[in-house]
Amino acid sequence: MAVKDTSSSLFLIAIKESFIALLPFIFVNSLLALVVALVDVWQPSWHGSEAYGWLSQFSRLLFSFFPLLALLSLSFHFAKYLHVSAVVVASLSIGSQIALHIHGSEAIDLSHGFDFLFGDARAIITPILVAYLLQRLMAIKALNLLQSSSLSSYLKLHLNLLIPLILCFFLVTTGIYWVGELLGLVLSPLIDSLAASSPLFQLFVRVLATHLLWCFGVHGDIAYMLVLGVDNGLQPVALNLTLSQFTDLFVLLGGSGATHSLLIALFIASKDKNAVNVAKLALPFALFNINEILIYGLPIIFNPRLILPFVLVPLLNTMIGTLLIVSGWVSFSGNDFPWITPIFLNGYVAGGSLALPLVQLLLVCLGVFVYLPFVRRYSLLVGNKGFERDLIKRVQLQQDIDKISERNYARQQSEDLAANLNLEKTIKEVLNGELLLHYQPKVRLSDRQVVGFEALLRLRNERGQLEGPYFIPAFDQAGYFNLIDTFVIKRVRDDMQAWARQGFRPRVSINLNPNSVLSQDIQSMLIEHWGDIADRVDIEVLESMFVADLNAVEASMAHLRQFGFSFVLDDFGTGFSSISLLSKITIEGVKLDRSILENIKYRKGQVLYRHTCMLCRSLGFNLVAEGVETPEEEAFVASAGVSTVQGWLYAKALPADEARQYALLQGRASQEAGEAEMKREP
Incomplete structure (x- = not known):
């Protein structure tokens, strides 16, 4: 599982870095395209000038090189993370692309730069396939020509690439070719059927296809036209409205994917500084x-x-726009407008009123709501890695540090991705199951009476099986601790009220996340729900809670203590328990963890347990021994001066009704034992 997660994480990192590296080129090219488009709109008289001719040709030819640059960038970054030669991956990818575009005796026309690659999805897929396949082939020792150790490792590495290189070129080129031929056979009848369908159906297909192509790094509109063989953008879909104008007005609000909505969602919800910076950079062009x-x-x-939202939002906009047109709620003046006309302005020009701009505003807001949850989930994978850049600046061994930094970054990305996937899986399991509270009795050793309970979370999964709270660490790490603690507070209150109606009023302890104790919202909830019974509630806290800010924790505890709540230090004896901490904090009791009880089979373990008990009693703390499971352990903790215990020797955690019945039975048994003892006395 770890290998799979690492592979998927490296794939995403390589893709992201490949296109981030192209941002300067994209920025310059977008700026040139914007200048040319603005001249076309506002200064058409400049079309005959030499400067305009040079600028428009330069912009068009420069953009035609983008597929080649994308291929090179993908080759470099995938080679870097898969530890293969970037030069070999790039060379193989270019060679494969050229081979795929050679058609018998027809010569390739290079007069327009690299247009023969433009819009071809294979230019994006080829370097990825080459890098992964080359890595696999290089790992096959039988394909190595040289095994001698007398040659330099660098020379031997590249000589041993000969057979893997030839095999990789053949497999990738032939594989892509035959897959393309197969797709051509499948798509030909579909294209014919599409051409004969209604304009609105063609509109939906075009929006879906172009956005799916964009998801693979291919210019959707151009690639769609190459496959279809004709530009159907001038086809009318309503009175005074063409298909291209429809997409500009209702679908491409900020460009493909309706990215005005995405930009707003990023500014609202993204915690990724890189994403926000990219959004700021993209904003003036998105206009x-x-x-x-x-x-x-x-x-x-x-x-x-x-x-998913990148494809879903345009489809949703298309559906709404189509419904508005079919119902006759919007009309169009027939005024033409270029594709670069900003949103709202193009709506006003096309409709001649404020009706269309208001519709566009509604579509943008709707798109924001669709994008928001995806942006929040995307931000879960983000971590602050700025320390690596600072480290590189201070160390002269630049190359070695880069390699270490990349490995650490990849490992952290893999861990973040695995944690996020685990969180999603855990949330689904919790939602599909049922959260429950069970109560483990605390027993007084002197008479075996139940003196209280500890509330413990349980999950009944969708198969009906009962499981422990394995999900708590994932929820805590994701910042959802308040959801769990809120559930516990409300459910314990309900159970205590039900017990009280039956005349049963035990003491109950609950476990809260350290952050909850400091949270004013959780404090208010505790007081609101338990203010009248707070004197029967113990809040169990961990030592780690006091480490960050002892004064703040003490102040929060003192505030709650005014209403009757008590505090118990839980799991004492685990990890690096600090005895000095006991002298600094204000608590009412200490729970000794089972981990130190397990060591009483050794003499030193017995000494440690007895002295820990003596220390806690001398400081005035009530003691509870956790994890008592055998009569021998019970006898030992009794001899150490512990009066209250809990553990499987007495009972596991029980549902509320069973816990009450257990306490009543224990009380009755204790009373009968006392009466029998009195009868035996002379």
């Missing part, structure tokens, strides 16, 4: 519907966290 910076910078492509 003119240029969003390549956002698509490649976050990235959205190959990003499982953002692909």
Whole structure:
């Protein structure tokens, strides 16, 4: 499982870094495209000038090189993380792409730069396939030509690449070719059927197809036109409205993916500083519907966290726009507008009133609500790695530090991703099951009477099986501790009220997350729900709670103590328990962890347990021994001066009704034993 998580994490990291590296190129190219488009709109008289001709050709030719640059960047980054030669991966990928575009005796026309690669999804997929396949082939020792150790490792490495290189080129090129041929056979009848369908159906297909292509790093509109063989953007979908105008007005609000909504969601909810910075950089261009910076910078492509809303929001906008047109709620003036016209302005020009801009505002707000949960989940994977950059600045061994930093970053990304996936899995399991509270009795040794209970969480899973609170660490790490503690507070209150109606009023202890004790909201909830019974509630806390800010914790405890709550130090004896801490904190009791009870089979363990008990009693703390499971352990803790115990020797954690019945039976048995003892006395 760890290997799988690491592989998926490295894949996402390599994809993200590949396109982040292209941001300067995308920025410059988007700026050039914006300048040319603005001249087309506001200064058409400049079209005949030499400067305009040079600028427009430069922008178009420069952009035609983007697929090649993307191929090189992907080759470098995947080679880096998979520990193969970047030059070999790039060379193989370029060679494979050229081979795929050679058609018999027809010569490739290079007069327009690298347009033959433009819009071809294979330019993005090829270097990834090459890098992974080359890594696998290099690991096969039978393919190595040289085994001698007398040659330099660098020379031997590259000579041994000969056979893997040839095999990789053949397998990738032929594999991609035949997959492409198969897709062509499958798509041909579909394209014919699409051409004969209604304009609105073609609209839905176009929106879905172009956005799916964008998710793989391919320019959706151009690739769609290459597959379809014709640009159907001029096809009318309503009176005075073409298909392209429909997408500009209702679908591409900020560019593909309706990324105005994504930008707003990022500014509202993202905790990823890099994502916010990319959003700030993309904002001025998104106003003119240029969003390549956002698509490649976050990235959205190959990003499982953002692909779904990126496709879903435009489809939702298409559906709403179609319904508005069919119902006749919106009309169009027939005024033309270029694709770079900002949102609201294009709506006003196309509709001649404020109706369309209001619809666009509604669509943007709706898109924000769709993007928000995905942006929040995407932010869970983010960690602050700034210390690595500072370290690199201070150390001269730049290359070695880079390698260590990359490995640490990859490992941390893998751990973050695994934790996030585990959290999602755990949340689903909890939602599909039922949270319960069980109560483990605390027994007084002198007469075996139940003097209280500890409330413990349990989960009945969807199969009906009862499980312990394995989910608590994942919830705590994700910051959801307040949800668990809120459930415990309310459920314990309900159970204590039900017991009170039956005349049963035991003492109950609860375990709270350290942050909850400091939370004013949780404190208010404790007082509101338990204010009248607080004198029968013990709050069990851990030593770790006092480490960060002892004064703040003591102040919070003192506030709650005014209402009758008591505090008990839980799990004393685990980890690095500090005896000096006992002299600094104000608590009413101490619970001795079973881990130190297990060591009483050794003489030193017995001495440690007895002296710990003596120390706690001398400081005035009530003692509870946890984890008593055998009569021998019971006899020992009694001899050490412990008067209250809990453990499986007496009972496991029980449902509320069973816990009450157990306490009543123990009380009755204790009373009968006392009466029998009195009868035996002369």
